[in-house]
Amino acid sequence: MSFISLKPIPLKNRISMIFIKYGQIDIKDGAFVIIDKQGIRKHIPVGSVACLMLEPGTRVSHAAIKLAAQVGTLLVWVGEAGVRLYASGQPGGARSDRLLYQAKLALDDDLRLKVVRKMYEIRFGEPAPEKRSVQQLRGIEGARVRALYKQMASQYNITWNGRNYDVKNWDKGDVINRCISAANACLYGITEAAVLAAGYAPAVGFIHTGKPLSFVYDIADIYKFDTVVPVAFKVAASSPAHPDKAVRQACRDSFRESRILKKIIPKIEEVLSAGGIEVPPPPAESVPPAIPPPEHIGDEGHRS
Numbered sequence: 001m002s003f004i005s006l007k008p009i010p011l012k013n014r015i016s017m018i019f020i021k022y023g024q025i026d027i028k029d030g031a032f033v034i035i036d037k038q039g040i041r042k043h044i045p046v047g048s049v050a051c052l053m054l055e056p057g058t059r060v061s062h063a064a065i066k067l068a069a070q071v072g073t074l075l076v077w078v079g080e081a082g083v084r085l086y087a088s089g090q091p092g093g094a095r096s097d098r099l100l101y102q103a104k105l106a107l108d109d110d111l112r113l114k115v116v117r118k119m120y121e122i123r124f125g126e127p128a129p130e131k132r133s134v135q136q137l138r139g140i141e142g143a144r145v146r147a148l149y150k151q152m153a154s155q156y157n158i159t160w161n162g163r164n165y166d167v168k169n170w171d172k173g174d175v176i177n178r179c180i181s182a183a184n185a186c187l188y189g190i191t192e193a194a195v196l197a198a199g200y201a202p203a204v205g206f207i208h209t210g211k212p213l214s215f216v217y218d219i220a221d222i223y224k225f226d227t228v229v230p231v232a233f234k235v236a237a238s239s240p241a242h243p244d245k246a247v248r249q250a251c252r253d254s255f256r257e258s259r260i261l262k263k264i265i266p267k268i269e270e271v272l273s274a275g276g277i278e279v280p281p282p283p284a285e286s287v288p289p290a291i292p293p294p295e296h297i298g299d300e301g302h303r304s
Contacts, residue, residue, distance in 0.1 A: 008070075016050050017052070022055075100280050106206055113134055160176065
């Protein structure tokens with residue numbers, strides 16, 4: 001009997017995400033399925049999805065988690081309507097060489113500033129002001145972001161009182177803030193999948209620090225105002241009955257049209273290369289793997 005080795009599909013060739021709630025995710029007859037309370041199965045093409053966003057009411061079997069890990073699909077446990085990210089299951093993770101490279105850039109003040117300046121340049125389409133610290137650039141960025149929010153609110157004729165919401169009392173927030181949060185959660189999910197697939201650590205950030213997803217927020221911010229924020233304002237302006245669901249569907253369509261999954265990993269490499277150093281080689285005395293990992297078609301951070 002011969003066995004087929006499961007090989008992760010590169011992230012750039014996948015669809016962005018699928019939201020799942022109120023069902024049991026399992027492997028039945030060799031297929032990755034979600035089973036509802038009536039016992040009806042719905043097949044999910046797990047290997048061709050960047051991440052599965054699991055909402056409350058979802059249960060996952062050990063076999064399903066194992067298969068998702070084998071094919072490099074990120075599982076993200078989110079809150080109701082997908083607006084809070086609680087936990088995630090790594091489909092790959094930091095490679096030692098890339099983690100050391102990322103950490104060296106983050107820990108050296110001069111190198112970190114170069115990376116932050118590159119992020120600013122890519123995000124706003126112009127070089128960052130000279131002789132500014134990371135903290136000063138963060139302040140300038142915050143002012144520009146607030147201005148962009150006001151500009152979009154005016155464009156879509158939406159009352160804007162600032163980016164403000166209470167995570168403990170979500171339903172009392174205004175529609176636009178709920179739409180923005182739901183849209184951001186979608187972007188954070190696929191960005192985390194990309195960071196892990198590239199072999200880097202989500203927690204080692206440059207602008208954002210001290211959070212489990214600091215680097216995810218850094219990279220997602222580059223794309224936020226070109227993708228999900230306009231989607232959120234457009235949806236809020238249409239006054240849908242279920243804004244959270246409408247935002248998720250609109251973000252999924254936007255991700256597909258912009259082919260964002262093809263762009264994120266190259267952009268990560270471009271940002272980090274601004275530090276001007278190479279990925280460090282392993283120490284001469286280090287011991288290589290006893291059994292070398294097989295070649296695979298997935299991204300660098302995907303486990304073989």
